Amino acid sequence: MAAPTTDLPAPALGSLERGHSGDRVFKALLTGAALAIPLLLAFLVYELWAGSRLAIDRFGLGFMTSSNWDPVTGEFGALPLIVGTVVSSMLALLIAVPLSLGVAIYLTEFAPKAVRGPVASIIELLAAIPSVVYGLWGIFVLIPFLRPTVFPFLKKTLGFLPFFQGPIYGPSMLAAAIILAIMVMPYIMSVSREVLLAVPNSQREAALALGATRWEAVTGAVLPYARSGIIGAVILGLGRALGETMAVTMVIGNRHEIAASLFAPGYTMAAAIANEFTEAVEDIHLAALAYVALTLFVVTVLINAIARLLIWRVARGAAAGSKAL
Amino acid sequence: MNRRLLRRLYSDAMVGLMILAVVLAVLPLLLILGTLISKGASNISLEFFTRLPVPAGETGGGVAHAIIGTLVIVGAACLIGLPLGILSGIYCAEYPAARLAWVTRFVADVMNGTPSIVVGVFAWAWIVSKQGHFSALAGSAALAMLMIPMVMRTTEEMIKLVPHSLREAALALGYSRWRTSLTVVVRTSLPGIVTGSLLSVARIAGETAPLLFTTLGSQFYTRSLNEPMAALPLVVFTYATGPYEEWHQLAWSAALVLILVVLVLSTAARLATRRKFDLNG
16 A cells, blocks of 8 residues: 655755654664564563473373363363363354354445444444453343243254253353354454455446346355455454453353353363462462463464455455456 | 246345344344443442442442552553554554564564453563562553554554655655654544554453453552552452342443443544544545
């Protein structure tokens, strides 16, 4: 977008003399600030690594595959946390993706102009609500609602699946997934909306001119063009869901166990850190929690990098497409 | 003919489903705001803003300490985060081709996706574990770390929107580079930078996870940044997960206050840009 500023015409000699020292100070200041950010991240990685070194040395990579979590004997394994994180996030996406894509497609392709802006702002307000407020609402409104209505219904209709068997608790994996779905929906919605807006109009017009219905134009011409960007939006939502802490801690039940049933309580990496960090007294317990944090960090960095790459591909494609017109 | 009608009907049915999705998506916001107001508003009085909490079991009491705590913690985070974020944002916009700009931009995106709880663990390892006690300062550092990438990216985007001719005009009049940057380019994009800053403040004001084991929370007024301090999100969490009915009441009221603060900040942010610096127009 912005043209490089390096080869601008040189100013008159006098002002060059005067401006030189000011320019140098200014550039040094800016460079210092810009340099501080990568250094901060490197420092973060170092501190996480240093904090978890005790656990890395003792458990190694076996930490990821062991499900023994016992602060008394000093044995720690993060498998239930990792499974819980993956299951709750995937379930959340399963609920949130169709909803947010439906909203994004409706808002870009079908909605009357007067509806587009307000609805998009309302849904983006959902992203502004603090996580702890979602948790509060989950404990006192959502769970008391789900427990006597939705959960028994699922057990009755889908009870032949192992996921919907067993006793019904209030705080559970499913409750956490529903809260997470509400929380990541605005992110997926707004990013995929931007991606859809970047699809050139000629795509739609061509499909309609060939006699497609408006829905066929969406599925046949718009979505294929925006595909990798939408996948990027979904993965970005996944990144949010993996690291979400407070709301999940408050409704998931916090138990170090892998259960097939979604009605059973579970645990996630972020929730375990939030719950146990202040209570941990042994060094190895703290190190194990820091190791969990390091793992979570690495996973979210990878996920976000993939998402950015995919979204960037569409953005570049859109630019190329508009040039061709 | 029949087939065409079917395709039409299918298209309309899908639009119907999408409208349903919109309704389902908007519903949670209305429900959450509705319960917050119905459960939280009744308990809000002058006392709620001016008094300390009373022992469990008694009714009444307030969260004055947490309101002040949040102001102090967020204020300190802004003192660290805003200058760093804005200056590095200016750098990335002024020297877009520099390798450092690319690295900083990439790192900011990585930091933006980092879970806030991980940043909390970092602040704990960096400050709390070395000092040997919890402190509000560690919480501010964690929050600053969260706001830097947000402020940086919006600053950069806003500066990039300034037309290049403006910069050239200033340089042609003999302005030096730094005066052009500050008095022309940054000045023009100031409303946008303010918006980005306000939005990031709105986001960190509601953060709980990075404060859990850094500022820890407190039942009293705290005089020093070097001590544990109360904060509104922490109050909501502690009282919501506690066993007493009076606590739950306070949690709802505190959550209502918190969300009002966040919504006012983010609406103000959007209005600031809309009026002076219309991006869509």
